[in-house]
Amino acid sequence: MEVTGRDTGNIPRQPVVIDEIAGVALPSALSSLRNFYSSGAASNFRVYLDETCHPDWRTDWAGPQGRVPRNDQLWWPSKYAAQGFIPHMLENSPFVTSDWREANASVVVLLVLHLSGAVAIRQQQCLKQLQQRSPSFRHDGGRRHFFIFTNDRGPCCIDGRYKDVDFMRHHIMTHGEQTGWRGETLHQYTAQLGVGPQLPCHDEAKDITIPTPNVHFPRVAFAPSLLPAGRQGHRPGSNQSKGAGERSLLLFFAGSHPASACRKALLAGLSHSPSPRVLVRESLPADQYLEAMQTARYCPVCGGYAPWTPRVSELLHYECVPIFLSEYTLPPLPRVLDWRVISAQLHYSRVRELERFADGLDYPTLLAGVKKARRAMQYHLSGYSGRGMLPLLLHQMHERVSGPPPRPLALALHDDVDLDHNYSGSTPSGRPKRTGVVHSTYAIGGLNGTRWTCSTPKGPRLCSCKPQATQGTDDRFPRTTTGVSKPGHSRWSHGS
Numbered sequence: 001m002e003v004t005g006r007d008t009g010n011i012p013r014q015p016v017v018i019d020e021i022a023g024v025a026l027p028s029a030l031s032s033l034r035n036f037y038s039s040g041a042a043s044n045f046r047v048y049l050d051e052t053c054h055p056d057w058r059t060d061w062a063g064p065q066g067r068v069p070r071n072d073q074l075w076w077p078s079k080y081a082a083q084g085f086i087p088h089m090l091e092n093s094p095f096v097t098s099d100w101r102e103a104n105a106s107v108v109v110l111l112v113l114h115l116s117g118a119v120a121i122r123q124q125q126c127l128k129q130l131q132q133r134s135p136s137f138r139h140d141g142g143r144r145h146f147f148i149f150t151n152d153r154g155p156c157c158i159d160g161r162y163k164d165v166d167f168m169r170h171h172i173m174t175h176g177e178q179t180g181w182r183g184e185t186l187h188q189y190t191a192q193l194g195v196g197p198q199l200p201c202h203d204e205a206k207d208i209t210i211p212t213p214n215v216h217f218p219r220v221a222f223a224p225s226l227l228p229a230g231r232q233g234h235r236p237g238s239n240q241s242k243g244a245g246e247r248s249l250l251l252f253f254a255g256s257h258p259a260s261a262c263r264k265a266l267l268a269g270l271s272h273s274p275s276p277r278v279l280v281r282e283s284l285p286a287d288q289y290l291e292a293m294q295t296a297r298y299c300p301v302c303g304g305y306a307p308w309t310p311r312v313s314e315l316l317h318y319e320c321v322p323i324f325l326s327e328y329t330l331p332p333l334p335r336v337l338d339w340r341v342i343s344a345q346l347h348y349s350r351v352r353e354l355e356r357f358a359d360g361l362d363y364p365t366l367l368a369g370v371k372k373a374r375r376a377m378q379y380h381l382s383g384y385s386g387r388g389m390l391p392l393l394l395h396q397m398h399e400r401v402s403g404p405p406p407r408p409l410a411l412a413l414h415d416d417v418d419l420d421h422n423y424s425g426s427t428p429s430g431r432p433k434r435t436g437v438v439h440s441t442y443a444i445g446g447l448n449g450t451r452w453t454c455s456t457p458k459g460p461r462l463c464s465c466k467p468q469a470t471q472g473t474d475d476r477f478p479r480t481t482t483g484v485s486k487p488g489h490s491r492w493s494h495g496s
Helices: 016-020 027-038 070-080 082-091 119-133 135-140 165-169 187-193 261-270 286-295 311-317 348-359 363-377 390-402
Strands: 047-050 105-108 145-148 171-174 249-254 278-281 296-301 321-324 410-415 437-444 450-457 464-467
Touching (some): 016 390, 027 390, 047 082, 047 135, 082 105, 082 390, 105 390, 119 135, 119 145, 119 165, 119 437, 165 410, 171 390, 249 261, 249 286, 249 348, 261 278, 286 296, 296 311, 296 348, 321 363
Parallel strands (some): 047 105, 105 145, 249 278, 296 321
Antiparallel strands (some): 410 437, 437 450
């Protein structure tokens, strides 16, 4: 479907989702949204899909085709498919233009299979391809380009090292993560490879925190079943049914990962709880897992490798109020939604207080917030209707490109990524190939600042970084980015 920037007849003056989130949207955001769509700004806002890195993306947008690792197919619709869903939704909306000269913003189309290896390298290679081959990118240096990075740490390697610092000059749609994560997750990796440069992987001033794509309609291949929202179940493992509207569990969590101190603390503290209102386990069968979410009032949320987790959208869909156990997690669309009326927050070091903490919350108010906010998590794939996350995403894109250009914290100096080499691919067993290493060198604080050299293996997404000599600083490069909170200070916390 091709729609040029001059076709404005199908743009509703007020998308349905704006009224649906009234009451849980930040007042300033709600006002800005209404103004964006009623003033004519939205009617004139156009997005160009830059296909330089992936011209044949339409074959794979709904899911990886061909001989690929099984888990790449299974995880695509629940975690990584935003790379394909967002371009598809834009292409089937009245906001897309086929002429980059008419565009207010551009979205880079790049679909990367995560178990097939070379995720961080492919992202860096795409940036080089855009710099050399994309007229849209070269026109303004990519100032209005948005990348969609759905790997565990966005533009960083999986261990949180920011190797390809040129991405600091561009906008990124990804998960949200406030600074300070290093003491909480992946500690075994940082201990093995060194701490690395202290550069944040996410800056909400220029980037956009998006929901994971697991709540999407219609369902694509390999997507797990999605039961109707609000359906009441029974306590897993029991034969006693509960009446409509009744939730017998106070707390439910299932999940384990050795890299997450939060999950380890939650399991250690509550997996053997004698309370019949608490169900915390390392795992549950899929049917019991779904039933438990629909039978619990509150569901704690911990990151695994990273805060990029499908659990938040999933919990909202099944109307289980999230309790975030990390102050570093930035929930989806934090500049639109007021998460103080949708969720609660308690640090995982206080996990033994969690039952008492949950009893003290205003459940009816939070549940009402969840019922409204879950609409904003949805990906609608069958055409633009003014519902779901796309109208909110377009507004956020408009805000980002209307502001000052991003100011990078570091200066890229050199890399040895080949422009056309095929870094992807897996072995017959489905495991990523592990041959080949690429390197990058950059300076923090300007050309004369501290230099780092980082290497990335082709298969794993772990980076190894080593510092070089400090030669001075350059005032043209800021020491911090705006919009990134200090460690331990969440901008949406209840303060409990």
